[in-house]
Amino acid sequence: MKLKRIQVSNYKQLDSVTLLFEKDVTVLAGPNNSGKTTFISLVKGVLNDGKLKYTYTDIPVEQATEWQKNMFLVCDKCFSASDEDNQVVENIMAEITYNGELKLEYFINPCEIKIEVDYDPQYDDIRNFAEYIMDLDETQHSFYFVYTFMLNLSSLRKTLLLNYEKFSARFVSYLEKKDEQKADIIKSLLIEAYSNCLVESCFFTDSNYENRCKMETAEFKRLFNFKCINAARQLDDTDTDSSKTLSKSIVSLASKDKNWKAATKSLPENLLRNIQDSGVKEKVRQASVETLGSALKSLAQTNGGHIGDIMLEMDVTEDDVSDLIKKITCAKYQLDGHMLNESSQGLGYSNMIYLHMQLEEFKKDMNPLLVNVFFIEEPESHMHPQMQSVFIKYLLTVYNKIGLQGLVTTHSNEMVRVAGLEHLRVIRETQIFKSEIFDLSAFRSSFIDKSLKEETGISMTDSSILENFFDWFFEIGFSEIIFADKAVLYEGDSERLYLKKLITLPTYQKLNGQYIAFIQVGGAYAYNYRCLIEFLKIKTLIITDLDYKKSALTSSDILISKSTNSTINNFYRISNGEAINLYESFDDEEECQELPSIKELYEWKDKGQNILCNNLICVTFQEKGYYARTLEEAMLSKLLSVNAFDKKLRSEWKRIRKESRLRFTIPNNRKGEKDSEFSLRDILDSMSNTKTDFMYSVILNSLGETMLPQYIEEGLKWLMQG
Numbered sequence: 001m002k003l004k005r006i007q008v009s010n011y012k013q014l015d016s017v018t019l020l021f022e023k024d025v026t027v028l029a030g031p032n033n034s035g036k037t038t039f040i041s042l043v044k045g046v047l048n049d050g051k052l053k054y055t056y057t058d059i060p061v062e063q064a065t066e067w068q069k070n071m072f073l074v075c076d077k078c079f080s081a082s083d084e085d086n087q088v089v090e091n092i093m094a095e096i097t098y099n100g101e102l103k104l105e106y107f108i109n110p111c112e113i114k115i116e117v118d119y120d121p122q123y124d125d126i127r128n129f130a131e132y133i134m135d136l137d138e139t140q141h142s143f144y145f146v147y148t149f150m151l152n153l154s155s156l157r158k159t160l161l162l163n164y165e166k167f168s169a170r171f172v173s174y175l176e177k178k179d180e181q182k183a184d185i186i187k188s189l190l191i192e193a194y195s196n197c198l199v200e201s202c203f204f205t206d207s208n209y210e211n212r213c214k215m216e217t218a219e220f221k222r223l224f225n226f227k228c229i230n231a232a233r234q235l236d237d238t239d240t241d242s243s244k245t246l247s248k249s250i251v252s253l254a255s256k257d258k259n260w261k262a263a264t265k266s267l268p269e270n271l272l273r274n275i276q277d278s279g280v281k282e283k284v285r286q287a288s289v290e291t292l293g294s295a296l297k298s299l300a301q302t303n304g305g306h307i308g309d310i311m312l313e314m315d316v317t318e319d320d321v322s323d324l325i326k327k328i329t330c331a332k333y334q335l336d337g338h339m340l341n342e343s344s345q346g347l348g349y350s351n352m353i354y355l356h357m358q359l360e361e362f363k364k365d366m367n368p369l370l371v372n373v374f375f376i377e378e379p380e381s382h383m384h385p386q387m388q389s390v391f392i393k394y395l396l397t398v399y400n401k402i403g404l405q406g407l408v409t410t411h412s413n414e415m416v417r418v419a420g421l422e423h424l425r426v427i428r429e430t431q432i433f434k435s436e437i438f439d440l441s442a443f444r445s446s447f448i449d450k451s452l453k454e455e456t457g458i459s460m461t462d463s464s465i466l467e468n469f470f471d472w473f474f475e476i477g478f479s480e481i482i483f484a485d486k487a488v489l490y491e492g493d494s495e496r497l498y499l500k501k502l503i504t505l506p507t508y509q510k511l512n513g514q515y516i517a518f519i520q521v522g523g524a525y526a527y528n529y530r531c532l533i534e535f536l537k538i539k540t541l542i543i544t545d546l547d548y549k550k551s552a553l554t555s556s557d558i559l560i561s562k563s564t565n566s567t568i569n570n571f572y573r574i575s576n577g578e579a580i581n582l583y584e585s586f587d588d589e590e591e592c593q594e595l596p597s598i599k600e601l602y603e604w605k606d607k608g609q610n611i612l613c614n615n616l617i618c619v620t621f622q623e624k625g626y627y628a629r630t631l632e633e634a635m636l637s638k639l640l641s642v643n644a645f646d647k648k649l650r651s652e653w654k655r656i657r658k659e660s661r662l663r664f665t666i667p668n669n670r671k672g673e674k675d676s677e678f679s680l681r682d683i684l685d686s687m688s689n690t691k692t693d694f695m696y697s698v699i700l701n702s703l704g705e706t707m708l709p710q711y712i713e714e715g716l717k718w719l720m721q722g
Contacts, residue, residue: 484517
């Protein structure tokens, strides 16, 4: 049996999420506070023995706030109208119910965990699950369960009555001055009372989770063999530590071995025999009688002398021996004839060995009649990137080899990179107090879906190329985008240096406080990210170059020219409902005849049509003012207030370079000329191989903000919104 999916609704920030499990390892990746631990804690409470504690803090914030507001108004009204406890409570219940049910405005959607378990009819023994079959379709091989918390109205009435004095006193105090702080205290008490009346319930059901049959929660939990290794793991990292985590894990694992059991079986008897032969047992007994004898005689006088002799007796059991072995056993590393302590290899290595031991121990406890599930929170703890990479490969291999199913949560780029799209799920906060789970395996499979062409205008050939593109994208480490609050896509090293400096400025302080993924892409490939950006709902700024032909040296020639930047052209096309071509490129102007002119692109941007995909993507490029076609042209145009094709004498360029302390190359005088004229574009052409040096000089001379082009400034301001 295997877990197929878990759906969670109305639990903290998990308003409505679905996690589809792989048959081996599923990797749930996301930044801190995205909901990874929330999800695991909930599932652990559902599948583990014992009751799952559900409190008012687990109710989604927005629902809880709305309920508190409505319930407070009712209570305020009822407490103000009467001072008899029974009458007040009955009036409250009458206000919030109709025909024995809560009215809609006083109803909080219950937390529900829907669980689907698949089985293979050829290989799986379903004797433990047989009575929970609801779907009689022979082609369907799944069991469905719902674990939920339902309000007991009778309990709510009793709770209000039992706490009447507390509520009454607080309302009297509140009504004196209408103090909002006191109102907030009452609201907190009300929501706490509500949550205390939620009853843990479990059902087996049909595939629509509608036809529900009640079952005991303990009965449900017995269907699972579940273990979770939490993120907080105590490991020995110094000689002063005494937890001996690895030693205990090794002993625990070894104790399940037949040879170990045979070797330790006779230990209690042998230990007692040695104690008897040494005479220690008699000496302890005699000493205890002598030591306690006089005290006992004095005490005996208080109850008529009915106290016998008391002594210490040794009673050694197998459990005592096991505890002794755990206390005296230490893990040692043997290296070149030297014995090193457990703490000698560092936390990362100890963490890896500890997880391995836990997996091996769980493997011995796997039960083919149950759903065996092994969760690990953040296995990358204390590991450097190379070790993270090796270990996730190991986990993928081990889970697959032994037929174990599990979930690994992570915020490691290396873990994500190695896991690959087919194992990857991403959890992200998409709104305040709301997280969503995105299935990257479904995202990958969508590339071979025939409906893709109809939905996006991408051809099936381009779809196949995109599938390979994203496999490569994650392999080279661009996986950080899935952890990002927002993303910036740019073309080259100069942009990277410049942008990272810009967001440190006070103007962009908000961005500096967020996790921004900076991803270097070429102008020909930035459009490829559109489907991933939309899928993950990541607000993204794409900064790219207009790239019209260099030979256009007048404003009229530039306006009728075309851009060879396929990212700009493709985004322009989709905003106008046209077909796209992911990989078209242009060697000359003749191949661009069907593309928009530079004038049309300027107008498109001026109208704000470069903000697309439900305000998720902004494509920005050089503005009309200076007719620049690249970042460096735009920056120098801004500094000097000149068009890209305006010319200056070579001597003037030398003066500018000296005064600005910028690093750029000036062409030599043309043959026969003493002081040749050069345009800004001539200067940029001559320093095509030294753009990084130019950008360093901009930053080191604190000219970043002075030379900031309008198109980048507008883009960053857009990115800061929301």
